[in-house]
Amino acid sequence: MNVKLDDSWKKHLNHHINSKGFKNLVDFVKSEYKDNICYPRGSLIFSALNNCKFDDVKLVILGQDPYHNPNQANGLAFSVPENTAHPPSLINIFKEIEQDLNVEYPLSGDLMPWVNQGVLLLNSTLTVRKNRPGSHQNMGWEDFTNEIINLISFKKNNIVFFLWGNYAKKKSKLIDRNKHLILSSGHPSPLSANRGYWFGNKHFSKANQYLKENNIVEIKWV
Numbered sequence: 001m002n003v004k005l006d007d008s009w010k011k012h013l014n015h016h017i018n019s020k021g022f023k024n025l026v027d028f029v030k031s032e033y034k035d036n037i038c039y040p041r042g043s044l045i046f047s048a049l050n051n052c053k054f055d056d057v058k059l060v061i062l063g064q065d066p067y068h069n070p071n072q073a074n075g076l077a078f079s080v081p082e083n084t085a086h087p088p089s090l091i092n093i094f095k096e097i098e099q100d101l102n103v104e105y106p107l108s109g110d111l112m113p114w115v116n117q118g119v120l121l122l123n124s125t126l127t128v129r130k131n132r133p134g135s136h137q138n139m140g141w142e143d144f145t146n147e148i149i150n151l152i153s154f155k156k157n158n159i160v161f162f163l164w165g166n167y168a169k170k171k172s173k174l175i176d177r178n179k180h181l182i183l184s185s186g187h188p189s190p191l192s193a194n195r196g197y198w199f200g201n202k203h204f205s206k207a208n209q210y211l212k213e214n215n216i217v218e219i220k221w222v
Helices: 007-017 020-035 088-101 141-155 165-174 203-213
Strands: 059-063 119-123 160-164 181-185
Touching (some): 007 141, 020 141, 059 141, 119 141, 141 165, 165 181
Parallel strands (some): 059 119, 059 160
16 A cells, blocks of 8 residues: 555644554555455545545545445545446435435436535545455554544634444544534434434535535535
């Protein structure tokens, strides 16, 4: 794994990147990619950060780990490549957007248009072994991504954080509620959504209202 980070992030994260723990993580990931099929492909591991510069971030969506099935993970939480069938969680995200904003269901599951508007689609763990969800957890990725959340909370103002599901909600302790907006709900996965913990949260319209109130350009979700 080559750690190629945009300079806007690297200057803030250099201390962590040069730590022994991160170097151990790099060795682990290199070994995993050598001996197993892992996702996303190596050049996309830091895609969320490299396509959304630190200064441009205005909203953060936290995921857990990448899709573990072939041809899905593209380095952006919840996103899939163009012309790829939408996974169940993404379907429910789009259904909520459809209901919340009274718009048509999006055709593409590639969420790069969100990223280009300042939405950081950050998984807590940036890699995974094929068909093994959670296989790269507790190896050092969480320390790195927690550092990113801390950095955003400390250095920036009026950021919206979407915390979906119990795993993401635990990250709220890293965020200064006096400076930022935290929107929490159940996870968009069918297991959670079908029990009534997802639909109707109206996070997308609430986020835009907050951005508007703080004179920040709203997100075009579709």
